[in-house]
Amino acid sequence: MPATAKFSIALVALIGLCFTTIDAIDHNEAGATTAIKVQQANPTITVTSQPSSPPYAYNPAQLNAKIGQPITITNNDPNGVHSVTAKDGSFSADVPPKGSATLTVKKAGSFPYYCTYHADEHNPASINIS
């Protein structure tokens, strides 16, 4: 198949998707509330340094994910390594400055975690696995 034909098919498919999406928004206003509650496709924890106390923050403080679902941890602090370490030892991931890491949790439960590098300098945070 010539490349232009492939492109045309892809374009038609894309346009079709757009109309489907617009249709859903137009005719399902009740769905707007539901959409917010849907599990995010790629759960992410962001670590930032901040001028207030505590000096480092995990966002969101409560993260929901499924068993085995990859959780991305992004470290926005250019100056330090941080970790997401379960208080019960179930998991630990180090995240380099301006870097990211992926974590998966293999059992259900609520896991309070902390940073091994700054034990008392982050906000309290948990990963909730279902």
Ligand SMILES: [Cu+2]
């Ligand atoms: Cu830290």
